[in-house]
Amino acid sequence: MKLLAILPALLPLVAAHFNVEAPPTRGGSEDTQPMFPCGGPTEPSRERVKIPLDDPKLAIAMEMGHDQAAVQVLLGLGSNPGSNFNISVVKTFRQVGLGAFCLPEVSFSEDVVGFKPKDGMEATIQVLSNGDPKGGLFHCIDAVYTMSARYVKPESCKNGTGVEAMPFSGEAANRNANESTPNGQPQGGSSGGSGGSGGSGGQSPSPTGNAAPLQTAAVWGVLGAAVAGGVALL
Template identity: 35%
Template sequence: MRFFTAFTLTALFAVVSAHFQLQFPPPRGAFVEDQEPNFCDGYDSVASNRTSFPLNNGIISLNSEHPQWTAAVFITNVSNPTSFDNFTQITPFFQENIEGSFCMAFDLSQTNATGLTNGENVTIQFLFDGGDGQLFQCADLTLDTSANVSSQSCTNATSSSSSGAIGTPVPAVGSLLGLTAGLVGVAFALL
């Protein structure tokens, strides 16, 4: 019984410490595991080298270390955003059942973002919640109608819900937090 309990706790803590890494567009800086819960993964300044990103037919790709997760994308045209308040949500929250490589179509012209223009500098912030809390990464972009992301790999690991576009909408981030907390409570009760 103690072996089972120890194994269960180890598995739960492995889930709790899992993360994600934004692949494209490239994030502001190198992945820093301990900074993910912070604004823009702890990178408070805009990258000096913004990525050219199309207004139409863009993609977002990431690596998920969670088998199920919820996410949303936010945007700002503030030249040097310093807080969450600078951002506006431009996708509904969506849920995916995929661990590993994930890629989705991200057509800015099809989001609720308004007034975006060719040559404009923007920052997107990707919110990711795999059940262990909200994690954030930012990418600094220059919108370019001639930018072509077809050279970027857009593949998904095996998934039951992913179709290459934004996945299943969900009402809010954090619904998995209660499940994880409940499982941890049960495991401790077994000790």
């Protein structure tokens, strides 16, 4: 009987995970997800996700294991950018609700990323979710811009019952998700917002460059209805 009484209390701990369901990621495990960068894997995927050059956007489908989290999408250029994820594609925002959650049209166009994409240009997308006082969880998607691709929303791009998302403003939006609480406040504790508990990850750098705030503001202009106000439309 005592065991049965304890089990409900353990369920939130078991469910406290974060996965990117689509596009395919580098991989990793729940043990390595707190490690910056990319949740552990250091080598890029052999098969890269194709970003359509004529309409540069992707849907990012996730499975959320915290009932609330700060979420952010970053971009690093090159075949393997290491820890140089210095382009903020989607500013840090608040996500609420367990289960399926999707950003249906994340833009990687010139006005967002700050450069003119070319056919064959390689990059890596990093998705951060932080619903834990010890720091965030990371996934990386290796990608390539190409003329041969077209945007397709995957079947996994949907939102669970009660799932909501809303943008932060001011300093909260510009703060790295790995250093933010789900409410947009600076994350406290001895870890200082570093990637992972027990010092396993190292601190994730804030995106640099003067254009970063303008880039992400453009994203919310395009995605605001789909993410913050129109989640139920998926």
